[in-house]
Amino acid sequence: MNKYLSNLAKGLEPYVPGEQPKDGIYVKLNTNENPYPPAPEVFEAIKENSNDNLRLYPDPESRELKAAASKYYGVPENMIFAGNGSDEVLAFAFAAFYAGKKIIFPEVTYSFYPVYSRLFDVDFSEIPMTDCIKVNRNEFRKAGCGIIVANPNAPTGELMDLDFISEIAMKNRDDVVLVDEAYIDFGGDSAVGITLEHENLLVVQTFSKSRSLAGMRIGFGIGNQVLIDGLRRIKDSFNSYPLDRVAQAAGVAAFKADGYYREMSKMVINTRIESIRRLRELNFNVLESSANFVFASHKKMKAADIYTELKKRKVLVRYFGKEPIDNYIRITIGTDGQMTKLFEELEKILPCC
């Protein structure tokens, strides 16, 4: 460890993002990107905003983007925060509400949560899953501290209903309950509507999944104004201008193209249903999923081997390699063509009986 590092930096265990190979030779089903392109309006907005005004700082408050978000989500603008991807919004939330405090989250969930916790000195506990790798809901009802849940959960795909979200918000009303809805548009009901009822409920969403804009880094926090003010305190102590002009304009256009994106999400959902059916035919145990990925373990072949063999055959899936999910692979739902390639390769590598 080098001598210039602060103790804070020394104590970190940085997140390892999924592989992003530069060459386009892979069928890329490893980082839950949308297989369909962004709406044409988004490209138009980017081109229009590629102009002389780029010499000027962007609006530090992303007001036009928040206005579009307000209209879409049906909550006032002062209940919306915009950040450089939902990862940044999450980081700000950890600093604003959880630093130096106790929080819980499921043992199997987005693996960035423990990383943020170490960066901001959060005392976190990972609540073990049930035997079928579901969120142990009773433990969250009686938390008595900050809570973060991904809904649907990743990498399992499990959806929690709004009654449960309401219940944990009410039962832990002195602490912030954060619901990370990165995958909500692929089949779940968003908790945005009930942020009006629960002052302590913060919903985080991203444009990287259902909006096909992982490459643009746009994320939101939605909740009571007191929570939004907390996020802004951190932003303005870290980087006043997190969203560039082009990203702000792309985000506005993406909100307006909602009809297009609904169609794309429907296609992903249909492909997911068919993919689960086929995986089960191939002797996979597949968890129910409300997201744009499925989490599966094979009855005869080890997950690590499936990952490796698929990669050799130019199909990338995600393998986490840690208990209790070390025999699972996560497969992003691609186009029907991409999934056909996946199944062709799976049939070559899986044991025939």
Add this chain to the structure above:
Amino acid sequence: MNKYLSNLAKGLEPYVPGEQPKDGIYVKLNTNENPYPPAPEVFEAIKENSNDNLRLYPDPESRELKAAASKYYGVPENMIFAGNGSDEVLAFAFAAFYAGKKIIFPEVTYSFYPVYSRLFDVDFSEIPMTDCIKVNRNEFRKAGCGIIVANPNAPTGELMDLDFISEIAMKNRDDVVLVDEAYIDFGGDSAVGITLEHENLLVVQTFSKSRSLAGMRIGFGIGNQVLIDGLRRIKDSFNSYPLDRVAQAAGVAAFKADGYYREMSKMVINTRIESIRRLRELNFNVLESSANFVFASHKKMKAADIYTELKKRKVLVRYFGKEPIDNYIRITIGTDGQMTKLFEELEKILPCC
């Protein structure tokens, strides 16, 4: 203060960025933006990258951008870090090298440094300026702790030479010496070349000033690989993908258009020289400046009043309103046309004798 905030969030004093009025009616000389547009190649790169690949995450390591930076700066790629504007690079540096430690910086400098310090529990001391508002160099020679200096300094415009930077790097070799070169292209010698000699020297640059890309958020850290690794540890504990695909491409194009930008910087420098001459004619005391702004106080009229009167007349300059610079205004160098408008209005509001 709201009950959900962490003690960390409660203790912050967020940065207040300069005004960014939405309407274009102001002659905007308040946030040190470049008055000239980005190079045409930058617009081309943005348009080319506004394509279906936006559905995919960007390269988390910005490798193409770092390759272009490596060529430009003449240091290996592993000595370069790219972030979402130099503000983010600075925030990461505070966390990586200064958290929980002691640092010093000049009393009059970029006002974000104390803000970062509070966010990352840095024990900072502000070293008083000399009577003519210059950096008190002797205090930095004997620091015995982390150092951050902006060179040229902001908002004063003072340039420090490389012998001084080398000296403080050598005399404080157990701690990181950070040189914030946001304005270096307007007349100073960069310390990038001497990062090869000093393991503890980190240079931070931005594309927001001389590259006319404040609206795109692109910044760099340049230094020994051990320092770059430190920055990466924080990035990957905060947000793995700080630069979107469009920004990365714009940055590559901007490096290639170096000739264009050199011409623009020359024009800014010429306008600065002429502006200083005219301000002095109008009874301003103007500090020597090597940046794209000047710092001035009038012998008869209060800075606060000049700021207010200019704003009424649709000319925006920056007024900080705190000791020991409460009688100074900072004026960004605009086009010759913008400066003509400034002087026309100044002549109307300044006392005639």
